[in-house]
Amino acid sequence: MLTTLKSILRFHALKRIYTKHERRLVPAMLLGGIMIDVITFRSINLTTAFTILGIYTLLCAAMITVIHHYDATRGLLERPTFLGYLRLVAPLIVQFTFGALLSAALIFYWFSGSFSVSWPFLLIVVVLMTANDVLREHYLRPTVQLSVFYFVLFATLAVAIPSLIGSISPIVFIIAGVVSLGLMSAYLFLLYRLRPDLRFMRPSPLISVASIFLLMNAAYFLNIIPPIPLSLVDAGAYYSVERQGSEYVLISQDESWVERLSPTQHLQVSAGERVYVYASIFAPVDLHTTIAHDWQYFTPQGWQSVSRLSYTIVGGRQDGYRGYSYITSHRPGKWRVDVETPRGQVIGRVVFVLEEPN
DSSP: OHHHHHHHHHHHHHHHHHHHHHHHHHHHHHHHHHHHHHHHTTTSOHHHHHHHHHHHHHHHHHHHHHHHHHHHHTOTTOOOSHHHHHHHHHHHHHHHHHHHHHHHHHHHHHTTSOHHHHHHHHHHHHHHHHOHHHHHHHTTSHHHHHHHHHHHHHHHHHHHHHHHHTOOOHHHHHHHHHHHHHHHHHHHHHHHHHOGGGGGOSSOHHHHHHHHHHHHHHHHHTTOSOOTTOEEEEEEEESEEEEETTEEEEEOOOOOHHHHTSSEEEEEOOTTOOEEEEEEEEOOTTOEEEEEEEEEEEETTEEEEEEEEEEEEESOOTTOEEEEEEESOOOSEEEEEEEEOTTOOEEEEEEEEEEOOO
């Protein structure tokens, strides 16, 4: 009896400590997941990264299950059992895995597209990562919690499955979405068995998941979602691009350190001289695709496409696969070249100004 009483007192003392420091613990765990991603994903290969993300996803699903199972059967944080202690720390683990999965999505998607094109999707990821105070109040609400979980599940599979299959075709993205929807439906069925009242919650978790599925597909076919898992390693405009053995020799405009801070390059070229755009693109092992350079000139009516040139890449080279295109028919003014996939998803963008020599 005395041992049981001590155990109950110890449990409730731990509960009071958790409640007192919850406001700091929750965002700290989110930040911890982000920092671990930043450190590890720079030094490991994709297979290891996907394995880690798979573990995070399973751990997150397990902790969400613990929360709802315990709350449905035993009341909130009231018994000093193993499950009770696990329920106490489960929200912190969920927040840690959310931080890790969201930051991984940001890392993959940030480097897989041009911010000027993909910013709506990236903004959603950033908001979910940084809204610590909002999440602190609402992440335990089942619909919010399960919606965030499904979003990161879909975003992770949309990176992993193209890498494993070796294709970035639309059908592969659709497969990733269907797989994510199937896994989430099975998971919701399990939760409904453990906690039947979830079926009657408003807004419904199932409707939220279906809405996210439709919005993700709409964003993909509107080219808002970047062309993961491709990423632009390096790109720029040059006077000359010449391949010598396994290396490329690039000649560009001499710039001061102040000019290098500008996202817009300046080149002085005469009529009929070549202007080159070079790009180095990372692609996972065995991924074959075509890269297009869409040359555009800025007119009073907006950007007008002048030329579209393509070349093929085969994935696997860590430093990226290099390619270039050039034009000789040009005029002074503002130019940009979109580095794109065959269906028009923008991997990166080179902006430059052509000027007549003094």
